[in-house]
Amino acid sequence: MTKTILITGASSGLGAGMAREFARLGYNLAICARRLERLDQLKQQLESEFSVKVTTQVLDVTDYDQVFAVFKAFQQQCGTIDRIIVNAGIGEGRRIGKGHFEINRATAETNFISALAQCEAAVEIFRAQNHGHLVMISSMSAMRGLPKHLSTYAASKAAVAHLAEGIRADLLNTPIKVSTIFPGYIRTELNEGAKKLPFEIDEKTGARLLVKAIEKEPVKAYVPQWPWQPLGLAMKILPLSIVNKLG
Template sequence: MLQKRKTVLITGASSGLGAGLAHEFAARGYNLALCARRTERLTDLQNRLEESYDVRIEVRSLDVNDHDQVFEVFQDFLRTFGSLERIIVNAGVGNGRRIGTGHFAINRQTAETNFIAALAQCEAAVEIFRKQNSGHLVAMSSMSAKRGLPKHLTTYAASKAGLAFLCEGIRAELLSTPIKVSTIYPGYIRTELNAGAKKLPFEIDQDIGCHALVRAIEREPVSACVPAWPWKVVGVLMQVLPLRWVARLN
């Protein structure tokens, strides 16, 4: 009997880590449900992947800050594929400004996109998984979530920490079920979204980073720092070092 091919839903899939994850999962034979705001880039990605891999790919326009649309798009993908085995909450923004410098609107947008919109995605995903009595929820947090950080990272780090604790709570709720919940903490991965930034400590390129991310995700861990070396050690140090030392790292 042929085994049913698994489907992975990825938000924020038009560029950066989302597009890189799509390439990696397609190469492993997964069907893909891809969504993002920029549909022209999604369609281009769909065409390139379908030319290279024998997988089914569906794309939908989605602004994750339109919370009703999140539920509609996830349900539409469910009807299209019949089931969703893995949903990756990846959409997010990296903007941020120093607190108290007159940029509340930017910081609010960062918090709303990285946490409130992520909450909507988690709600929509777990609703589907509860009905299926199966599924794997994956939240893309950040190594910055390990500690409160200064400068432009303050709101970003807090929003990613909030997402990590949200997923821990969901995991606690679902411990007695077949539904798995993973929190992923990526280190510095160079993508087109941060191409203009200065070289960062221990950074790796997108291809290497996404390959490591998918390897970690497929293990369905409770949590994972990616790549494990050196970020697992760095994560521990960030939580125990004096705050003044951590502040100098950024």
């Protein structure tokens, strides 16, 4: 039986890119985001190019009641959901103490509280099914506290990594798997205006490597593995003055 993958934040960027790669592998998809028009365009593209079924739903992940409603609706429509990828998030942020609390609060809430809601809804489904694969998209920025506009973003991504590990600890020795993915610098629509960053890769390459990593159902994965796996270890012990230069 063909498996179904639910991806949040799938109307653009890495969410849409992963949807394409998973469709290429023959998975059915349940994709959701705020922009239904984009989702439906992607649905048409994928169903015409690949022999898969794509189901769409509008979802604003900051509407927590809607998160539970949409995930349950997908389960009813698809029958079984085999993998849920908590991908939706934002990259906004400002320097702390500069009068931008509302922007930083929105980043923290969207990237962490919304992820918590998605995990609650996902694991509820997986517990009922007694199987499933929860995938948390974190970031290499989760390795350390970072300065300037990255402070809140990095903290939110560290929080989701710890959340995923806690869920994994709770589900040890069950058929439910939990993976935490740490992408490095991937150029997408979300950050297209940012300065060029060290070791950055393009969106298409990033999506392909993310899917390749997720398919292995790892406990954790760094994407791309080189140079981010050794850099991740280094970031945890290097002086902040050196870590700052990675941002």
